[in-house]
Amino acid sequence: MPKKKGKKKASNADFTINDCANAPKPVGRVKKSVEIETGPEKTWEDLQDDDFDIIEESNADGTKNFVYKKKRNQSKNESENNDTGIEYPEIVWYLISPYIKPEEVGNFARINKATYAITKRESFWRALYKRYCQNNPKLPEKLRIENSYKLYGLRQRVIRALYHTYEVFVKKILQQATQESRPHQLVKRRCVNVWYCKGQTYWFVYFKLKKANVDTRVKSLDFIEELGRIDANPEMDSQVMQVTCQNFYEVPPLMGMTLSSVSMVLSQGFRHHRLHLGFNTGHYNVSRNVIPECTVVIDTVVNILVYDWWHPKYPNFENRLPLMDEESLPVLKKDFFTSCNRDLGL
Structure with a gap:
């Protein structure tokens, strides 16, 4: 006797390559069966005002009605927007500043407000001068600041001194002369x-x-x-x-x-x-x-x-x-x- 045809049960098992390779007909894209968990339907009394917004919608016939729409997860969005990385104290940037090369001073100043404030200090430019310019025989006398305590225009004088003594800047001058x-x-x-x-x-x-x-x-x-x-x-x-x-x-x-x-x-x-x-x-x-x-x-x-x-x-x-x-x-x-x-x- 022929077997009775029954309803096929939805299977959650993944299909294999054999299902497609040995199939009598060409097999298209097979969709997996997904079980959707549905909870108990809530009544209007169970809905909380904090989770929904009342929005006015206009219909095609010109009538208007008010509907409840679920709010977005604001806590998650706020956490993503506020995730700006680790904020280090200013003392950390101050300890890093002596190792900044002259050609990287601009990039260092653009990191944050703390690094920008460090490049405004007298100690930063005097330390830069001491590392690359002090006691250099190529430095003109008018740009020496060993015995000068004048603050006005200190940054300008140090930068001009670096173009006499710092090798990277000297090569830059030579390249411009050939152009x-x-x-x-x-x-x-x-x-x-x-x-x-x-x-x-x-x-x-x-x-x-x-x-x-x-x-x-x-x-x-x-x-x-x-x-x-x-x-x-x-x-x-x-x-x-x-x-x-x-x-x-x-x-x-x-x-x-x-x-x-x-x-x-x-x-x-x-x-x-x-x-x-x-x-x-x-x-x-x-x-x-x-x-x-x-x-x-x-x-x-x-x-x-x-x-x-x-x-x-x-x-x-x-x-x-x-x-x-x-x-x-x-x-x-x-x-x-x-x-x-x-x-x-x-």
């Missing part, structure tokens, strides 16, 4: 000063340019606070363009004007270059379509170099407190040309 300078990157900077320097063979024309300050508000300075500013740097956002040429070219006064255009072409004879610099009276009217109000042309150009404030050949002056506007202070010293010739080895 082609890009004077067009100085466009939209304000001219602070222009001066000349006569060498044995060539003339040197210097243009000191600074980024335009968008914030024109005058800030009241506290003399005591300024004296203790370790990170003070009057030369910040300033660059000096050195133009080396065979002949002397007179440049009109450009202080306060904005560099609007830079172009360089071959001069007659194809032995040198001719530099064209365009200046306008404000950074707001600097664009490609505006004709420069003042054009400076320097012929027989041999070389153009751009120096940042930390470069060893950047003409840094003594750090003074900014009690007045920088343009009202004398920019050049009496012995500037003598010191400039000494730095250039002329």
